[in-house]
Every structure is written in structure tokens, then in C-alpha cells.
Amino acid sequence: MTSAPPPVSPAVSAPREAGFAPVGPAFLDPNALIELSAAQRFIPPAWPALFLAMGLIMGSAALTGSSGGPAELFVLVGLMTIWSVHFAVRRAAGRGIAAEVQAVDALEELVMLRRWTEAADLAQRILTRPMYLRERRLSALRSLGAILSRYHRFSDARIVYDYLLSDEVAAQIDSSTSHSIRVSRAIGLLREDRLVDADKAMNDLRREVNRTRDEVRRHRGPEAAAQIQSAGLVLLELYRDVKTRHYEEAVAGFEPSLPILREQLGMRVADAWALVAIARDGLGHSEPAQLAYSNATALAPLIELQRRYPEFAALADKYTATDAPKAGRS
Amino acid sequence: MSQIDPAVAPQGLPANMAPKLLSITADRAITLARWWLRLGAVFNLLMIVAVIATAVVGFRHGMSLPSFVTFIVWFGVLVMSVRARRLAIDAVPLIAAGEFSLAEDRLSQSLQSFSVLRSTRLLGLQQLAFLRHSQANWADVAKLCRELIDHQRPRERSIDLTSRLMLAEALVELGEVAPAAREIAVLSQRRLALRETLVLTALRIEAQVRAGHFTAAVEHLPATLALVELMSPGASARCHAVLALAAKRTGLTQWQEYLSKRALLLADIDSLTCDRPFLREALDA
Numbered sequence: 001m002t003s004a005p006p007p008v009s010p011a012v013s014a015p016r017e018a019g020f021a022p023v024g025p026a027f028l029d030p031n032a033l034i035e036l037s038a039a040q041r042f043i044p045p046a047w048p049a050l051f052l053a054m055g056l057i058m059g060s061a062a063l064t065g066s067s068g069g070p071a072e073l074f075v076l077v078g079l080m081t082i083w084s085v086h087f088a089v090r091r092a093a094g095r096g097i098a099a100e101v102q103a104v105d106a107l108e109e110l111v112m113l114r115r116w117t118e119a120a121d122l123a124q125r126i127l128t129r130p131m132y133l134r135e136r137r138l139s140a141l142r143s144l145g146a147i148l149s150r151y152h153r154f155s156d157a158r159i160v161y162d163y164l165l166s167d168e169v170a171a172q173i174d175s176s177t178s179h180s181i182r183v184s185r186a187i188g189l190l191r192e193d194r195l196v197d198a199d200k201a202m203n204d205l206r207r208e209v210n211r212t213r214d215e216v217r218r219h220r221g222p223e224a225a226a227q228i229q230s231a232g233l234v235l236l237e238l239y240r241d242v243k244t245r246h247y248e249e250a251v252a253g254f255e256p257s258l259p260i261l262r263e264q265l266g267m268r269v270a271d272a273w274a275l276v277a278i279a280r281d282g283l284g285h286s287e288p289a290q291l292a293y294s295n296a297t298a299l300a301p302l303i304e305l306q307r308r309y310p311e312f313a314a315l316a317d318k319y320t321a322t323d324a325p326k327a328g329r330s
Numbered sequence: 331m332s333q334i335d336p337a338v339a340p341q342g343l344p345a346n347m348a349p350k351l352l353s354i355t356a357d358r359a360i361t362l363a364r365w366w367l368r369l370g371a372v373f374n375l376l377m378i379v380a381v382i383a384t385a386v387v388g389f390r391h392g393m394s395l396p397s398f399v400t401f402i403v404w405f406g407v408l409v410m411s412v413r414a415r416r417l418a419i420d421a422v423p424l425i426a427a428g429e430f431s432l433a434e435d436r437l438s439q440s441l442q443s444f445s446v447l448r449s450t451r452l453l454g455l456q457q458l459a460f461l462r463h464s465q466a467n468w469a470d471v472a473k474l475c476r477e478l479i480d481h482q483r484p485r486e487r488s489i490d491l492t493s494r495l496m497l498a499e500a501l502v503e504l505g506e507v508a509p510a511a512r513e514i515a516v517l518s519q520r521r522l523a524l525r526e527t528l529v530l531t532a533l534r535i536e537a538q539v540r541a542g543h544f545t546a547a548v549e550h551l552p553a554t555l556a557l558v559e560l561m562s563p564g565a566s567a568r569c570h571a572v573l574a575l576a577a578k579r580t581g582l583t584q585w586q587e588y589l590s591k592r593a594l595l596l597a598d599i600d601s602l603t604c605d606r607p608f609l610r611e612a613l614d615a
Contacts, residue, residue, distance in 0.1 A: 109524040112560055266563030298591055325584035327552050
């Protein structure tokens with residue numbers, strides 16, 4: 001049994017080899033990238049090949065009959081030429097589609113791995129040309145939103161999110177993806193201290209969750225409906241309470257929500273612990289604040305939490321972070 | 331095979347008005363798939379022979395009609411085969427939505443419907459394996475995946491990879507560590523996407539710990555942990571707990587404390603140990 005972790009796919013380098021070249025004046029300009037990637041590239045349908053094939057069979061059989069002549073031969077050669085061109089065009093489109101799928105998959109992996117510089121470069125390359133597949137384009141745009149948020153370009157990220165949530169596009173996105181886009185958008189609003197807009201966005205999210213709950217209650221009963229909860233919405237409410245210094249509400253809402261936060265956020269539950277640490281510190285509860293600080297830094301690097309929540313940086317002098325053990329035996 | 335599923339009966343409707351949904355066992359699905367695959371292979375061979383024969387006859391006697399008719403018959407049979415594929419594809423969103431009874435109904439219909447397309451039969455089996463995976467029915471997952479692997483061709487990479495990953499997971503869950511290790515070793519030689527790498531890493535760690543290879547499990551621990559952090563919440567919590575056990579058994583006390591702390595921040599001890607009681611040793615304070 002092998003012991004070393006297997007290498008991550010080297011698909012990252014493949015898209016450059018597939019012919020994606022950087023174009024366009026502004027780096028990660030959301031409006032430009034949305035527009036440039038919008039025109040859908042033509043994929044020739046498969047059905048003409050079928051009729052061409054039938055025509056070839058009938059044509060060749062007619063030629064071998066007694067009535068075959070130059071006209072039938074001309075038709076047959078014409079059909080073969082059209083069929084060959086159709087085949088070549090479809091094959092080229094197939095290669096383009098495969099390259100596009102590989103590029104977008106590589107972009108998603110880079111975002112997951114938090115390799116932001118490479119992800120930004122690849123997103124720029126992918127979205128500065130028309131794309132074949134609508135769903136891949138939306139996936140690439142979603143990654144673009146995450147990259148812009150990471151670079152604190154929240155208003156630019158909002159342009160991308162608003163486009164993904166627009167009527168023109170929303171029908172092509174599933175409800176859970178749409179929900180997470182709305183959560184990301186609202187977090188950006190809170191980061192920019194646009195509390196009124198953030199509150200409106202949170203109300204929309206709450207209505208969406210209630211609508212889903214009602215639908216599940218109709219089809220599967222109240223027990224199934226009670227399981228419909230949004231950890232993203234809980235995190236938003238926690239962040240809003242911390243921003244508005246409603247520390248008691250933040251702390252009171254945290255404990256009952258912890259199970260759903262753990263279940264849905266995974267390692268990102270560190271964000272919730274970081275916000276609770278700020279709230280507990282604000283209430284003057286040092287020991288619980290230290291516990292929350294220690295839990296937050298056990299799950300995520302201190303520098304990452306400080307980047308996501310500038311208010312967290314102020315706690316560094318007061319509390320002790322959890323450090324990972326050094327590599328090797330200890 | 332037919333049964334009424336009360337879980338999907340709309341609220342308030344009498345039982346005799348509830349939609350009847352089909353279900354199917356893994357053994358029955360495999361039997362049906364084998365039968366259809368054999369029929370499909372025979373049919374395709376007959377059609378090729380018929381097309382060549384009618385083309386030769388047409389060439390000798392100047393008649394295009396026999397070739398044309400043969401082609402139309404072949405095309406018609408392929409069109410009739412599309413329904414089975416559509417039913418198998420319909421099961422995909424149902425499985426994702428947790429509508430297991432409806433998904434099984436679609437897959438039962440698909441596996442019983444006429445189809446000479448090999449890809450459709452394998453798709454039906456694969457979707458049934460996904461369904462059983464979602465239901466945590468590991469014995470069925472193992473049976474179905476073995477059947478898929480036996481039938482796959484060298485170029486059908488997507489079926490082979492997915493089936494082997496599910497098979498490895500089923501074997502780990504069933505406690506069959508040695509066969510699981512063999513599958514994991516085969517998959518480790520391949521170039522995998524990130525998501526597949528994460529699944530394989532989780533399986534590798536657990537198989538190593540279950541086999542008592544604790545030192546191997548904690549080799550390259552920081553790199554392994556970087557991958558564990560990217561996993562889904564449940565898998566990440568479980569892997570932290572498994573690595574905590576491996577760290578304890580190899581005397582890495584600080585790592586054991588760190589990993590068990592993380593595991594308990596990601597999930598409560600009861601959910602971590604209900605299926606894996608051996609993890610309690612590393613998680614109890």
C-alpha cells in the first residue's frame with residue numbers, strides 16, 4: 001500500500017498548452033469577461049451526418065444500377081465532401097470542448113487549493129474568449145467571483161454574482177448553487193459595511209429557505225422540512241451581529257446553530273468560531289473568548305482568519321493561537 | 331418486484347391511490363444487464379452481417395432497397411433503445427435529491443426496458459451503484475461495481491475509475507481491508523483529478539489504519555492534512571479522527587491532541603464513533 005499522498009492532477013498546465021492566450025486590456029474586469037465569454041461557439045449537430053450517410057448509401061446503390069451516370073456520381077461526390085467537412089468541423093469542436101472542460105476543471109481545482117494567483121491568470125485566459133458550453137461558462141464565472149472576493153474586490157465580485165443571479169442566467173443554475181452565490185454576495189456587502197443592503201440580501205435568503213422548507217413540508221412532511229437549514233445564513237447573521245456590536249445576540253445564536261455549522265461548513269466553521277471570539281471578547285468574557293480563539297486558529301491559519309475578518313486581528317495581542325505541531329516526530 | 335413505498339405517498343392519500351414504485355435487487359439488476367448485453371451483442375453482429383449482405387446483393391443486382399431497409403431497421407431499434415437510457419438519466423437528479431424510491435423505480439424500468447445499447451446497460455448499473463452508495467448498502471455497491479469493472483473496455487476510463495473508487499470505499503466500509511488495499515494501489519498509479527484524489531486519500535488513510543499500518547498512515551502528515559482539509563465536512567472530520575488514532579499509536583502525542591481537537595470541532599464524538607467505535611480511543615480526553 002503506498003504511503004505518500006498521490007499527486008494532485010497536473011491539469012493546471014494543460015489549458016495553456018490547449019491554446020488559451022491572455023487577451024483584453026484590464027485584468028479580471030468582470031464586465032469585460034462576462035461580455036467576451038458570452039457569445040456561444042457553434043457546435044455542429046450530429047443529425048446531418050445521419051442523413052448524409054443515408055444519402056451516400058442510396059447514392060452509391062443507384063450508381064451501381066443500370067441508370068447510374070455522371071449526375072449521380074456528382075451528387076455522390078458532393079455528399080461525401082459535405083460529410084467529410086461536417087465530420088472535420090465536429091471533430092474540431094469536440095477537441096475545443098474537451099480543452100474547455102479541462103480548463104474549467106483546472107480553474108475549480110486552483111480555487112479549491114487556494115492558489116489564487118494561478119487561478120486569476122487562468123480565469124482571465126478562459127473568459128476572454130467565447131465558450132462552447134453554457135454550464136462551464138457559469139462555473140468559470142462563479143470561480144471568478146470567488147477570486148475577486150479573495151482579492152477584496154467585492155464590488156467587482158458583486159457584478160459577477162448579480163449576473164449569475166439575473167433572470168437571464170438564474171434558470172440554468174441549481175438552487176443550492178444559487179443559494180451559496182447569494183451568501184457570498186451578502187458576505188461581500190458586510191465586508192464593505194453596507195449593512196442595509198446586506199440586511200436586504202439576508203432577508204431574501206431567509207425567504208428562500210422558508211420557501212424550500214414549505215415545499216419539502218408539502219411533499220415529505222414536517223420532519224424533513226425541519227432539516228432544511230442554511231449554515232451560510234447563520235454565518236451571515238453572526239457576522240452582522242458582530243459588525244453591529246450585538247454581541248449577546250451573536251453568542252446566543254451560536255451554540256444552537258453549531259451542529260448545522262459543522263455539518264455544512266466543515267473546516268470553514270473556523271469562521272464562526274472567529275466571529276464568536278470577537279463577540280465574547282466584546283462582552284468581556286476572556287476565558288470563553290480564548291476558547292473560541294483557540295478553536296478558530298486550530299481549524300484555519302491565523303493570517304487567513306485575519307484577512308477574512310479584520311476585526312479578528314485585534315485579538316492577536318490578547319489571546320493565544322493554536323499552532324499545528326511541527327512536521328516529524330514529537 | 332413491485333411494492334408501494336409509503337415514504338413517497340402524498341400526505342393524506344389512501345395507500346391504494348399512492349403511486350406503485352418498482353424496486354430491484356443488485357443480483358436481479360446484474361442478471362438483467364448480462365442478458366441485455368448478450369442480446370445487444372448478438373443483435374449488433376446480425377445487423378452488421380445484414381448490412382454487408384444486402385450491400386453485396388444490392389451491388390450485384392442493382393437494388394438499393396434491401397440496404398436501405400436494413401439501415402432503417404437498425405436505426406429504428408436504436409431509437410427504441412433510447413427510452414431505457416432516458417430512464418437511467420432521469421434517476422440522476424432523483425438520487426441527488428434523496429428521492430431514492432423514485433430513483434430505484436426509474437432504474438428498475440430502465441433495466442427492464444428494451445435496449446441493445448451497451449452504454450445504456452452499463453449506465454443503468456452504474457446509477458444503481460450510485461443509488462446503493464447513497465443508501466450506504468455497501469454489499470450491493472461492491473457487487474455492482476465488480477460487475478461494471480468486469481464489463482468495462484480499456485477506453486472507458488470514466489466508468490472504470492468511478493467504479494473502482496466506489497468499490498474501494500465499499501470494501502473499506504465492509505472491513506475487507508486487503509482487497510480494498512489492492513484497489514487503492516491500482517488507483518494510486520493513475521492520474522486523478524483533485525476530487526478523486528481526495529476520495530482516494532480518505533480511503534487510503536482508513537485502510538492503512540484498519541490494517542494496523544499506523545506509521546504509513548502518518549507519513550507525510552502535513553501534506554496529507556492539506557488534502558484532508560479540502561474534503562467534504564463529514565469525510566474531513568472522519569479522516570482527522572483516523573489520523574489522530576494513527577498518531578496515538580505511533581507515539582506522536584502532540585499530533586494526536588491537535589488532530590483529535592480538530593476532529594471534535596468538526597463533528598461530535600457520537601457521530602464519529604457510531605460506525606467506527608475504534609476511533610473512540612483517540613478521541614476520548
